[in-house]
Amino acid sequence: MPRCRVSLSTMIFLVILQGAAVVLFWGWYAQLSPCNSAPSNDKVHVLLLSSWRSGSSFLGQVFSQHPSVFYLMEPGWHVWTRLQRPGARVLRMAVRDLFRSIFQCDFSAMEVYLPVQHNVSNLFMWSHSRALCSPPVCPLTPRNELSNQTVCSQTCDAIGLRVVEEACATYSHVVLKEVRFFELESLYPLLQDPSLDLRIIHLVRDPRAVMRSREQSARAFMNDDAILLEQKNMPAAEVQYQVIQEICRSHVRINERAILKPPPFLKGRYKMVRYEDVARNPLEEINNMYEFVGLKMTKQLGEWIYRVTHGKGKGSKKEAFKITSRNAADVSQAWRSVLPYNKVKRIQEVCKGAMSLLGYRTVNSEKEQKRLDIDLLVPQEPYQFSWLPAKTEHPSNS
Numbered sequence: 001m002p003r004c005r006v007s008l009s010t011m012i013f014l015v016i017l018q019g020a021a022v023v024l025f026w027g028w029y030a031q032l033s034p035c036n037s038a039p040s041n042d043k044v045h046v047l048l049l050s051s052w053r054s055g056s057s058f059l060g061q062v063f064s065q066h067p068s069v070f071y072l073m074e075p076g077w078h079v080w081t082r083l084q085r086p087g088a089r090v091l092r093m094a095v096r097d098l099f100r101s102i103f104q105c106d107f108s109a110m111e112v113y114l115p116v117q118h119n120v121s122n123l124f125m126w127s128h129s130r131a132l133c134s135p136p137v138c139p140l141t142p143r144n145e146l147s148n149q150t151v152c153s154q155t156c157d158a159i160g161l162r163v164v165e166e167a168c169a170t171y172s173h174v175v176l177k178e179v180r181f182f183e184l185e186s187l188y189p190l191l192q193d194p195s196l197d198l199r200i201i202h203l204v205r206d207p208r209a210v211m212r213s214r215e216q217s218a219r220a221f222m223n224d225d226a227i228l229l230e231q232k233n234m235p236a237a238e239v240q241y242q243v244i245q246e247i248c249r250s251h252v253r254i255n256e257r258a259i260l261k262p263p264p265f266l267k268g269r270y271k272m273v274r275y276e277d278v279a280r281n282p283l284e285e286i287n288n289m290y291e292f293v294g295l296k297m298t299k300q301l302g303e304w305i306y307r308v309t310h311g312k313g314k315g316s317k318k319e320a321f322k323i324t325s326r327n328a329a330d331v332s333q334a335w336r337s338v339l340p341y342n343k344v345k346r347i348q349e350v351c352k353g354a355m356s357l358l359g360y361r362t363v364n365s366e367k368e369q370k371r372l373d374i375d376l377l378v379p380q381e382p383y384q385f386s387w388l389p390a391k392t393e394h395p396s397n398s
């Protein structure tokens, strides 16, 4: 009877061969697999939480242009504009749930806010996202190059959002900028979700500068203002102060929650950034933010940041959402020569608590306001809020 005989050495050889093949194929598979570059569990999710006219478009670009970032500007806009005459309080959870889906690169929740037949261009300010101007969404901008919004909006676009999900899945960081969160509590489930690694960058700005900037494009904010003020009726002249008061209160609410008595899942996940510090030391501040979320500064981005923060002119006549090259440090002081003192006084009254918490000095006369050599920014220490009294500042008159 013929017996199938294999010598021991042949056997060992075959086992080794098979082992090598397994390792080889596993390596190939890992390289080819689209998940390899950024397994979704390793993704970092960043919420750029800010308010209107606080420099968040610029900061959004700082993240959007980074080759490792998938960025979207204000997804909450879709929620706020699609539902009829609501208030901010009832929309909070809808915005939160939309964010959870997008962080997970699932755009099905977004689709209900869009027309039935929709394109990438139906996403609010879509061309501000470098990722939506890059492959696989659009061949225009290689991922490691800076994108040009104008050219992108003219040449890119795609039908449906599947390609957006596909793109999102390939990035290590998903960064969403939003101006429609006024508290942190609704975000707790996201912070505790084991599938998310959420970091919150809270960008604040001197409310007097915010007011001055909002006045330049007041009509752009009518709908948002009504929602923020829960559709309350009030004299038009009063709206701006009520809005700025709400914004100031939210800064206090958010910052105190995160700094004074943070729940354990919030520790190390919150970073407050003042617009004025970014304007004074753009590269240093942006480096710190990158580090906070685990991104590396590139030479190209460093040069671009320098360029856009050291441009010429005060940029006073610009569109509501345009980022222009101008001297950021100049712009952050412009309110001091433009706003009448009585208005400044009123803002200081409604924002008293927030200004002292965030380190903005008040002025006590028109003369003081106009004297630009008087620095109104309280320097930030590494542990910036240790000098605060432990008791809660009365948020009701913030």
Ligand SMILES: *[C@@H]1O[C@H](CO)[C@@H](O)[C@H](O)[C@H]1NC(C)=O
Pocket (backbone or CB within 6 Å): 115, 117, 118, 119, 121, 122, 158, 159
């Ligand atoms: C989407 O793009 C297609 C083809 O480019 C176009 O025909 C259609 O009108 C667009 N739809 C919307 C909702 O913009």
Ligand SMILES: *[C@@H]1O[C@H](CO)[C@@H](O)[C@H](O)[C@H]1NC(C)=O
Pocket (backbone or CB within 6 Å): 148, 149, 150, 151
């Ligand atoms: C974008 O491209 C347009 C057209 O080529 C050009 O005029 C504009 O200066 C570019 N913008 C930036 C910010 O580079």
